[in-house]
Amino acid sequence: MxxxxxxxxxxxxxxxxxxxxxxxxxxxxxxxxxxxxxxxxxxxxxxxxxxxxxxxxxxxxxxxxxxxxxxxxxxxxxNRVAYFFKTEVPLIVYNNRRYVLYAFIMFFIFTAIGVLSASKDENFVRVILGDEYVNMTLKNIDEGNPVAVYKSGGSVGSFIGITLNNLKVGAYMFIFGITGGIMTMYFLFQNAVMLGSFQYFFYEKGVFWESVRGIWIHGCMEIFGMVMECAAGLIFGAALLFPKTFSRVESLKTGFKSGLKIWVSTLPFTFAAGVLEGFVTRYSPDMPRVLNIAIILITLAAITYYYLIYPYKVNKRIAQPAK
The missing domain is CATH 1.20.58 (Methane Monooxygenase Hydroxylase; Chain G, domain 1)
Incomplete structure (x- = not known):
């Protein structure tokens, strides 16, 4: 036929x-x-x-x-919570995988812009991060601990402040999808350029791997979660711009619900990243390298599996033809 x-x-x-x-x-x-x-x-x-x-x-x-x-x-x-994380969110991610892909593509492009800009202009990092932060980091590098900034303040206070900030950024990325995704992409641009320029700064100073061992203990979940929050905003924005066969109001409701659920699903990862940054990252220079690398790989594998592999398994399970 x-x-x-x-x-x-x-x-x-x-x-x-x-x-x-x-x-x-x-x-x-x-x-x-x-x-x-x-x-x-x-x-x-x-x-x-x-x-x-x-x-x-x-x-x-x-x-x-x-x-x-x-x-x-x-x-x-x-168990509604178990269903939400085990089935509902993975299906939403699968059905909106194109927006997840778009978010990752933009993240890598924006990060590359940060790297390239920092490599071409030595003052770029100061413009992005501020003189005070750069001078403090230079001092830490000279003292042999490039990521000593994570030791400043108490563990509990750091965890609370960091987590609240990350929650705010993630909420903005999703909610401002109402602008058709423009502001969502702007927030991603800001953060990705900052990340790229910051990592190049460490590379230029010859302490790139030392910075990786510190930053990415919490960064895997934090940054990956940020990209998924961007995808949530893009889904919301696309529902407004491209209603397809549905009315614009119905499409917007569906896009909002889908984006909201993806954003909610990132919250455990955001809290986990805050715990690691507040309580663990500060010890990265002193911990065994094997442990350091293991934490990075395990956290990266966990969030990668949940958002990029598991959705395909769930979809395959439910899309089997009836016998």
């Missing part, structure tokens, strides 16, 4: 799915489950005969949303 004929044959049924998902047609969980069985069969057919078409993307998105609708109302679902 040609794809056009396949679409024409099933269009009305798919529209019924949309109405059920977005509450325009009242259906009980059993009816939605029945629709879901038909939907995954259509998805399986499309994946077989039109593997690279937009039809597959559309049906996969509907299947994920329908799945969430079913399991959100199941009586046996007792």
């Amino acid at each position: 040609r794809e056009v004929a396949f679409i024409k044959q099933n269009k009305e049924k798919w529209l019924e799915f949309e109405q059920a998902i977005f509450g325009k047609a009242k259906k009980n969980p059993d009816e939605i489950a029945s629709l879901y069985i038909h939907l995954v069969n259509d998805l399986s057919y499309a994946q077989t005969y039109y593997p690279k078409s937009k039809t597959v993307i559309y049906l996969n998105h509907l299947a994920a949303l329908t799945y969430q609708k079913i399991y959100k109302t199941k009586r046996e679902e007792t």
Whole structure:
């Protein structure tokens, strides 16, 4: 069957799915489950005969949303928090993976701009970070501890201040998606350029690896989380700019909910990064190198798996054709 004929044959049924998902047609969980069985069969057919078409993307998105609708109302679902992190967020990330990709691409581009700018202009780092901070870091380098700044202040106070700041930045990135993602990208630009120029500064002073061992103990979760918060803002912004087949209001509601859930999912990582920065990073120069590297690799692996690998596994599990 040609794809056009396949679409024409099933269009009305798919529209019924949309109405059920977005509450325009009242259906009980059993009816939605029945629709879901038909939907995954259509998805399986499309994946077989039109593997690279937009039809597959559309049906996969509907299947994920329908799945969430079913399991959100199941009586046996007792642990809403577990479902949220184990199923709901990974599905949202999978269905919006293009925005995750865009966020990472922009992050690397902006970081490269920071590196390049710092390499071409020795005063650039001072413009970005301020003379006081740069002079303090130079003093720390001369004293043999490039990341001594993380020892300043008490552990608890550092944890609270750092975590609150990171929460604020993440919230701004998401909420300002309402600008069509422009301000979201601006906040990412600010932070990525700062990171790139700061890391080049350490490289130029010959203490790059010493800085990596300190900064990235907490930085893996902090920076990765920031990129995901940017993706949340882009999803929100895209819902405003590109409503597709939905009304702009309905699209905006869906984009807001999806972005909000991704932002909420970053909170545990933000708190974990704050704990590491407040209580662990300060000891990085003195801890065994193996332990230092292990913390960096474990934290990077954990957040990478959750956002970049696990969503594909969850989607594969729910998109299996009905037997």
